[in-house]
Amino acid sequence: MATVTETVSEQALADQLVTLQNVDWKGYVALLRIRGERSRPRMIYLDGTVSLMSPSRTHEEMASRLGDLVKVVVEEFDIPCKSTRSTTFRRKPREAGVEGDESFYIAGLPRIRGKKTLDLRVDPPPDLAIEAVYSHAAEAALEVYRRLRVPEVWVAEQNRVSIRVLDARHRYQESTVSLAFPFLSAAEIHGWIVRDHDDSDTSWMKALRAWVRETLKPRRDKLGD
Numbered sequence: 001m002a003t004v005t006e007t008v009s010e011q012a013l014a015d016q017l018v019t020l021q022n023v024d025w026k027g028y029v030a031l032l033r034i035r036g037e038r039s040r041p042r043m044i045y046l047d048g049t050v051s052l053m054s055p056s057r058t059h060e061e062m063a064s065r066l067g068d069l070v071k072v073v074v075e076e077f078d079i080p081c082k083s084t085r086s087t088t089f090r091r092k093p094r095e096a097g098v099e100g101d102e103s104f105y106i107a108g109l110p111r112i113r114g115k116k117t118l119d120l121r122v123d124p125p126p127d128l129a130i131e132a133v134y135s136h137a138a139e140a141a142l143e144v145y146r147r148l149r150v151p152e153v154w155v156a157e158q159n160r161v162s163i164r165v166l167d168a169r170h171r172y173q174e175s176t177v178s179l180a181f182p183f184l185s186a187a188e189i190h191g192w193i194v195r196d197h198d199d200s201d202t203s204w205m206k207a208l209r210a211w212v213r214e215t216l217k218p219r220r221d222k223l224g225d
Contacts, residue, residue, distance in 0.1 A: 020050040045097035063101035063132040098144040102130040161190035
């Protein structure tokens with residue numbers, strides 16, 4: 001029988017997390033069906049434990065900026081990319097399921113093009129997943145991504161962004177630069193998600209686009225030489 005623990009920070013802006021333990025795969029699938037098409041709460045399933053998370057405003061702002069950064073980069077450099085946002089990716093044999101804040105197909109895009117549904121038994125996992133961390137740990141999500149063989153994960157915290165890249169032994173190693181975008185560093189990603197622009201998404205996006213054109217493009221061109 002499932003047991004429940006709940007972690008709710010006293011801070012009004014904190015994420016809210018409920019943990020269900022001793023949940024089998026059928027129970028996890030049933031929870032997904034009960035939630036239906038709603039995107040919240042997000043669920044992470046790992047070895048019989050389900051974490052249900054309702055993200056805070058700060059969490060959502062971090063995740064939104066990370067996703068926007070990726071979209072601006074691929075648009076400016078004309079890199080084929082497909083956003084799968086917080087799609088549920090799961091594999092029963094690996095007892096793992098996750099819904100990232102954002103996820104993207106880049107190198108693997110040709111293998112899923114035209115598909116309405118994705119099945120990790122035959123389809124590749126996303127090339128890049130984004131996990132914003134405000135008041136909860138990322139270890140469970142990272143372990144699920146590892147089991148699903150997601151090549152790259154960005155873990156964004158308030159004070160840093162870490163880039164985790166899957167090595168030949170299927171273990172995550174921290175990298176200073178992105179695997180999908182080798183011209184982009186973890187420090188630069190963090191700088192943009194915490195950058196203040198008078199609470200205006202418009203001014204932030206305009207500044208980001210200008211930086212991509214003026215700074216990243218020459219760097220990318222140099223790497224391509």
